[in-house]
Amino acid sequence: MNRRGFLVLTAAAVAAGCARDRTAPPVPEEPVAPPRVLGYSTGASILWADDADVSRTMAAVRDGGATSVRIDISWRFAEPARGHYDWRPSDRVVDAARAAGLDVVATLTTTPAWAAIGFSDLAAAAPRNPQEYGAFAGVVADRYRGRVSTYEIWNEPNGRLFFWPNPDPVRYTAMLQSAFTAVTAADPDAVVVAGALGNTDTTDGRTDSNEFLTGMYAAGAAGSFHALSYHAYDYGTSLADAGLYPNSAVQQIIRMRQTMVEHGDAAARIWITEYGAPDTGVDADTQARLIVESAQQWGEVPYGGPFFVYTVRDGDSLSPDPEARFGVLDDAFVPKPVYGQLAALAAAGLPQRDIANRFDAAAPAELGEPWGPVFALPAGSGRQYAHGNLYSTASGWLTSPPAVADIARTTGLVPAGPFHDGYQDLLAxxxxxxxxxxxxxxxxxxxxxxxxxxxxxxxxxxxxxxxxxxxxxxxxxxxxxxxxxxxxxxxxxxx
Known part of the structure; x- marks a missing residue:
């Protein structure tokens, strides 16, 4: 069973960066590039896997070159009745991860019925009282101080699937504020990550990630998180190449980066805590290419944090359901091509692509910060910056102002010459x-x-x-x- 399926189960199934705050570490004025981090997101199913499978999973994460693992700590499991705790599901997973030498990122998610809106028995129901969620987060941070480094506040709150009955940035921000205060009081060294926002547009039951983030800031989220996380699924296209499309993961990330800068959070990083590609719609070699390329491309984003691959192991390698086939290992722990290729990339230090190095060397200072990875075009390649785009073309290096670059990007064209006198010709x-x-x-x-x-x-x-x-x-x-x-x-x- 996978994370995404878990969160829509009925009760019967579950019953058997950088904010400035007085308790938070000081935030540097300018971001300093941290070591590249490759991690794996295990999904919720590991909470009820047997001990042998938990140990094998953590060994596979370590041997695959990752240094970090993202796990769920389920409030629903840990506090089934108010004030009565059962730490067995999370203890053994945290202990196995630490025994494998892995850093642990814990996502605090799923609400017990006693604490849910409407006393709902849905695991995805939002907390009725954000302060109760915050209190639980503080208890978790106290218990796992020194064993868990990072706490991610919920999972995909911008969708009804994980935040029932509807996404609500005001309620979520209240949860975040309460959790941040409690976690940093219990463990001043802990990192608090907001968001885990999903890649979606705004429609019934879902809210665009940047719209949700804007709502968070309006509700007072500034100062209550160290980093923001995002789930960058694009399916069938690598992270960089999908950036050509208006509502792709990269374009949503860029809009969120703009919002964060506007609200004084330029030093806070964006973490990708889930990225994956099931091997149902594509073959195993294409799955490997998409994930490996995207992991490398993410290193070209200067405000980018760790990159977590979803997930370690298939739920059912014979299933036609894509949700069961995201693993880098099959359900018998047999590696797919992506596993060895990611391990090799990690062993090489997650190097930046040569083309990105060339863009770094050619970019004029007036373009400002790179906002996305280098993307391929039929007649060259391009990259989006804070104040325009840079292109590598047959005519040499050319730039476009932001509004022109938006049209060039969505049409897949490169400039034919410089922008002058209020216009620019594109090669077509x-x-x-x-x-x-x-x-x-x-x-x-x-x-x-x-x-x-x-x-x-x-x-x-x-x-x-x-x-x-x-x-x-x-x-x-x-x-x-x-x-x-x-x-x-x-x-x-x-x-």
Whole structure:
């Protein structure tokens, strides 16, 4: 059974970075790159695995080159009745991890019915009283002081699947504040990680990760976490290459980074505490490529923290259900190709890709901080920075301002030349020019309409649209250009 399935079980199944705070370590003004950390996220099923399987799992994590393991500490299991504790499930997992020489990240999750909203028996029900959750977190930190280094506050609270009845950044922030105070009082050396936000858009029962983070800050989350965590699933595409798409994991991470900087948390890091690819939709070699490439690409993000692979072992290697096939080992502990490749990458020190080194050397200082890893394009490669994009092209190194870069990225094009006089040409058959001017916005003009543009028309004030008579139109400051397949492009001047 896997983590994601566990959290939607009924009760019957479960019954058988860097905030500034007086109790927290001081936060450096400028982030200092820590050693690269590769970890594994085990999922909830390890809590009821037998002792032999727990030991084998931890040995597999260690022998696979990882130095850290992320486990669940279930409030539901540990405090089934108020004030009555059962530490056996978590004790043996923590002890096995420490015996294997692993650093432990504990996710404090799942609510006992006595503490849940509506006294719900759903494991995913949110806590009724955030202070009760915080008190439990403090008890855990006191018990595992010196054995658990990091506490992650809940799992994917931006989705109903794990935060019933609905994602609520205000309630979650109250939980975070209470837990931070209690954990750091019990163990001043502990790291508190907020979020574990999932990659999703906003729809019924789910909230976009940055929208949720913005809600957290509005509710007072600043000062109550050392780092933020995120689950960067993209499925079928590596972390960097998925960054071409507007709501990919990388683009959500970049938006969260912007939000954190705006709220004074530039020194706080973003941890990926789950990334994986099941070998159902892809073969085992593709699974290996996706995970290994993504683990290496994450090292190109200067504010990036540890990278945790989900998960160690398949739940059922014969199942057609992707949730059962995320493991780097099959259900009999036989390694898949990804396991050895990740071990080799870790043994080499998780080196940065050569292409990222070249971008680092070429990037002008005015672009600011790199916000994402280098992504491949059909005619070159690119990278997103705080103040624009840098591209490696057949014409050499070229930059684009942010608004132009957004269009270039989503169209998969590279610049054909520099940005000048308010526009930049992108390399595309038929012509592709992006105009960007603060008064009028940023608009692409292409093909036959672009061929007829002259400076006296001024800047475009719209993108291309279809008129009621079926013609394609772009409006400019001093006129418009219309196109239809019979007459081609026609210029109409306002004066």
């Amino acid at each position: 058959d038929g012509g592709f020019r992006v105009f960007s001017e603060p008064r009028f916005g940023t608009w692409a003009v292409v093909g036959a309409i672009l061929d007829q543009w002259r400076p006296e028309l001024g800047f475009p004030v719209t993108g291309e649209y279809e008129a009621p008579d079926g013609q394609r139109v772009v409006d400019f400051e001093f006129g418009r250009i219309l196109w239809n397949p019979t007459d081609g492009a026609v210029v109409i001047r306002d004066r």
